Amino acid sequence: MNPEAILPASILYGTLLLALTAYAILGGADFGAGIWEFNTSFRSHRRDRQLLREVIGPVWEANHVWLIFVLVILWSAMPRVFQHLCVVMWLPLLLGLAGIVCRGAAFIFRAYSPVENSVTRTSTVLFGLASTAAPFFLGTVVGGILTREATNPRLSQTAWLNPLAIYSGFFAVAVCLYLCSVFLFREAGLRHERFLMEIWRSRAMLSGVWTGLLAMAGLAFISSEQPEMARRLIWGDSPLVLLSWAGGMFSMVALYFRWPLAAVLASVLAVAAVLWGAGLAVSPATMIPEIPLDQLVAPPSVLWAMLVAIAGGMLLLLPSLAWLFWLFKSSSALDHEHLAHSSHP
Amino acid sequence: MAFTLGSHIILACLGVGLPVLMLAAEWFSLSTNDPLWRALAHRWSKAFAVLFAVGAVSGTVLSFELGILWPKFMGTFGSVIGLPFTLEGFAFFLEAIFAGIYLYGWNKLPPRIHWWTGVPIALSGVASASFVVTANAWMNAPRGFTMRDGVVIDVDPIAAMTGPTAAVQIVHMLLAAYMVTGFLVAAFYACVLWNKPTCLYSRKAMVLALWMGTLASFPQGLAGDWAAKTVARTQPIKLAAMEGQFKTETGAPLRIGGWPDTTTRETNYDLEIPYALSILAYGDPHATVQGLDDFPRENQPPVVVVHIAFQIMVGLGTLLMALGGWTILSWWMKWHPADNRWVLLAIIVSGPATVLAMEAGWVVTEVGRQPWIAHNVMRTKDAASQIPGLEWLFLATLAIYLALFAGLTIVLRLLAVQPIPTSSNLSSNPAASDQSSLS
Numbered sequence: 001m002n003p004e005a006i007l008p009a010s011i012l013y014g015t016l017l018l019a020l021t022a023y024a025i026l027g028g029a030d031f032g033a034g035i036w037e038f039n040t041s042f043r044s045h046r047r048d049r050q051l052l053r054e055v056i057g058p059v060w061e062a063n064h065v066w067l068i069f070v071l072v073i074l075w076s077a078m079p080r081v082f083q084h085l086c087v088v089m090w091l092p093l094l095l096g097l098a099g100i101v102c103r104g105a106a107f108i109f110r111a112y113s114p115v116e117n118s119v120t121r122t123s124t125v126l127f128g129l130a131s132t133a134a135p136f137f138l139g140t141v142v143g144g145i146l147t148r149e150a151t152n153p154r155l156s157q158t159a160w161l162n163p164l165a166i167y168s169g170f171f172a173v174a175v176c177l178y179l180c181s182v183f184l185f186r187e188a189g190l191r192h193e194r195f196l197m198e199i200w201r202s203r204a205m206l207s208g209v210w211t212g213l214l215a216m217a218g219l220a221f222i223s224s225e226q227p228e229m230a231r232r233l234i235w236g237d238s239p240l241v242l243l244s245w246a247g248g249m250f251s252m253v254a255l256y257f258r259w260p261l262a263a264v265l266a267s268v269l270a271v272a273a274v275l276w277g278a279g280l281a282v283s284p285a286t287m288i289p290e291i292p293l294d295q296l297v298a299p300p301s302v303l304w305a306m307l308v309a310i311a312g313g314m315l316l317l318l319p320s321l322a323w324l325f326w327l328f329k330s331s332s333a334l335d336h337e338h339l340a341h342s343s344h345p
Numbered sequence: 346m347a348f349t350l351g352s353h354i355i356l357a358c359l360g361v362g363l364p365v366l367m368l369a370a371e372w373f374s375l376s377t378n379d380p381l382w383r384a385l386a387h388r389w390s391k392a393f394a395v396l397f398a399v400g401a402v403s404g405t406v407l408s409f410e411l412g413i414l415w416p417k418f419m420g421t422f423g424s425v426i427g428l429p430f431t432l433e434g435f436a437f438f439l440e441a442i443f444a445g446i447y448l449y450g451w452n453k454l455p456p457r458i459h460w461w462t463g464v465p466i467a468l469s470g471v472a473s474a475s476f477v478v479t480a481n482a483w484m485n486a487p488r489g490f491t492m493r494d495g496v497v498i499d500v501d502p503i504a505a506m507t508g509p510t511a512a513v514q515i516v517h518m519l520l521a522a523y524m525v526t527g528f529l530v531a532a533f534y535a536c537v538l539w540n541k542p543t544c545l546y547s548r549k550a551m552v553l554a555l556w557m558g559t560l561a562s563f564p565q566g567l568a569g570d571w572a573a574k575t576v577a578r579t580q581p582i583k584l585a586a587m588e589g590q591f592k593t594e595t596g597a598p599l600r601i602g603g604w605p606d607t608t609t610r611e612t613n614y615d616l617e618i619p620y621a622l623s624i625l626a627y628g629d630p631h632a633t634v635q636g637l638d639d640f641p642r643e644n645q646p647p648v649v650v651v652h653i654a655f656q657i658m659v660g661l662g663t664l665l666m667a668l669g670g671w672t673i674l675s676w677w678m679k680w681h682p683a684d685n686r687w688v689l690l691a692i693i694v695s696g697p698a699t700v701l702a703m704e705a706g707w708v709v710t711e712v713g714r715q716p717w718i719a720h721n722v723m724r725t726k727d728a729a730s731q732i733p734g735l736e737w738l739f740l741a742t743l744a745i746y747l748a749l750f751a752g753l754t755i756v757l758r759l760l761a762v763q764p765i766p767t768s769s770n771l772s773s774n775p776a777a778s779d780q781s782s783l784s
Binding site: 057058059061062064065067068069071072073075076077079080082083084085086087090093094097098100101102104105107108109112113114115117119123298299301302305306309310313316317320321323324327328 | 394395401402405409411412413417419420422423425426428431434437438441444446449450453498502503738741752753756
């Protein structure tokens with residue numbers, strides 16, 4: 001690789017991982033809502049759906065822009081990698097994409113349709129199905145990248161069909177379930193919905209245990225299939241898997257003692273650490289052997305231009321995003337509104 | 346891909362134009378305290394929410410499709426056009442954030458501040474459309490890089506973004522977006538007024554939207570002329586196809602209408618204005634206009650499609666300008682367009698007509714560039730994906746989009762037929778009032 005490109009490329013790869021983490025956590029929690037609805041046979045009641053609508057409505061689009069962000073950074077900074085992934089992974093990417101489209105449309109149609117009709121009923125079913133399909137297929141893509149098979153052009157079309165990739169799909173769905181229920185536990189508390197809070201607390205603990213078991217099974221699985229990858233995942237330079245495990249455990253404790261904010265932060269830590277562990281275990285430099293290193297990343301001029309653009313963009317973006325989340329997610333803003341509503345019925 | 350883009354472009358236009366209408370309505374509601382304006386602002390913001398959401402998912406489809414359908418193009422040139430897409434990502438992000446704040450913030454923010462949270466939506470709509478068009482402009486006039494052995498080196502992303510066609514394409518597209526939104530929304534209310542000509546709410550809505558279309562249509566004439574001059578300079582072969590100019594000619598005439606015959610290499614049944622093409626393209630009646638036959642046959646775009654699409658765009662654009670002229674005249678004479686059935690009919694037709702004109706313009710620029718995906722640099726067929734069963738993929742996409750547009754129409758229609766809120770229930774949260782009807 002061009003030595004001048006190493007620094008900007010590393011910063012961009014870090015940015016890419018950050019954006020991916022943001023998508024996995026915020027977008028994942030959004031997906032989780034649909035998966036829960038799917039798994040409870042759509043027997044969610046009105047208050048339940050209203051909570052979902054209030055919680056997801058203002059932020060879901062912003063949450064999903066992170067994915068576009070990931071794609072854009074990937075194709076601008078590492079166009080050959082993007083090209084390769086698109087050729088190898090076209091089917092799961094398309095299936096995941098179909099899921100994203102259907103769930104986005106279904107959510108908005110249901111939320112904005114002024115009356116209950118066939119569109120809203122179809123939307124409810126579609127919302128659940130598509131919310132499950134999207135993280136599953138995106139998970140298989142990540143799993144496919146983790147396995148070395150993705151790098152073998154002869155196995156191109158089936159790279160995402162190996163056991164580890166399929167496992168990753170299931171794991172992604174479990175993570176979405178877990179994140180969503182922890183987040184909704186806090187959101188229900190903010191809105192003083194005791195009943196919903198208890199529902200989401202038990203769901204959070206259930207899915208937390210399930211995700212934890214799945215993660216351990218996964219580690220055992222990776223150790224047998226890809227010992228080298230397992231070694232890097234668990235004993236790599238930084239003990240990220242251990243950190244994730246600690247985060248997951250602490251979130252369980254926090255759920256048990258009903259500390260909503262602590263549970264949310266711990267669950268975020270648990271998921272972020274897994275992703276970063278995986279992200280650092282694959283080194284993009286060796287991911288696709290048939291691409292010469294000097295062609296793997298874009299020229300330094302492009303990388304620096306992108307970094308400047310990203311830094312400048314973040315100056316605008318971060319305060320706006322903070323305001324959005326403060327308005328709709330902070331306890332003080334919501335409490336204020338709650339008081340205002342009760343004083344003017 | 347073409348189909349997805351063709352659908353997305355309509356949503357994108359509304360995404361650029363609708364926030365402006367919504368803000369105008371809210372502005373009038375704040376300054377006049379008229380409940381009808383407030384109702385209009387609410388209603389348009391909901392329509393915007395639905396359209397923006399569908400536009401957002403369809404935009405996600407596009408960013409995936411770029412890679413899945415054109416892997417070679419993205420692999421080779423992704424880095425060159427990466428910067429505008431990165432910036433577009435931010436613009437879109439800001440739009441999504443402020444859409445969230447604006448749409449769900451009616452009751453959380455003081456009215457003035459709420460209005461201001463809509464401004465970034467309109468601005469970032471403009472910005473993201475501009476950045477995307479920049480990437481398309483690059484495909485028409487690629488620069489800012491050197492090719493060696495099929496690999497891009499020496500990339501200058503700023504030069505790639507500021508190509509000779511970028512500015513004019515951005516202006517042309519943004520004006521088109523405002524025209525599409527203006528005339529399409531006006532046409533919708535004209536349909537309502539056709540049956541209920543006295544509905545005050547629809548009269549206000551139609552006139553406001555009509556003005557937006559009108560104000561955009563006149564500068565669009567100038568922008569179109571600028572665009573043609575730029576095409577003449579950067580892509581003479583595209584100009585030749587647009588005008589049905591087969592042979593190189595000095596003092597070339599402007600051909601209006603007509604059918605290019607690819608076997609006799611002549612354009613027949615057209616109306617010719619002597620010297621006009623040379624004047625329009627180069628500002629000199631004796632300027633030489635290159636014909637298609639100056640170029641190798643394998644580099645020529647499908648002339649029939651390009652010429653006809655260009656005629657449709659220019660013809661409809663001119664008619665829309667005439668409608669704009671009538672709008673100004675009626676304002677001067679204090680007529681109301683809803684009182685004249687013929688004008689109402691014209692407005693109803695103008696909605697689909699602007700969409701058609703815009704799509705035709707898009708066909709001109711895209712088909713006119715064929716067989717190249719990046720002009721003179723990469724052929725479309727070399728960039729395309731080798732995925733088996735691409736036609737099934739296309740059918741699946743088609744089905745999903747049809748469902749998407751069907752759902753969109755039903756929901757928008759439902760939103761539109763809701764009784765117009767009166768001042769008493771306007772103060773309540775629009776989200777809350779939806780909720781009560783959902784339950």
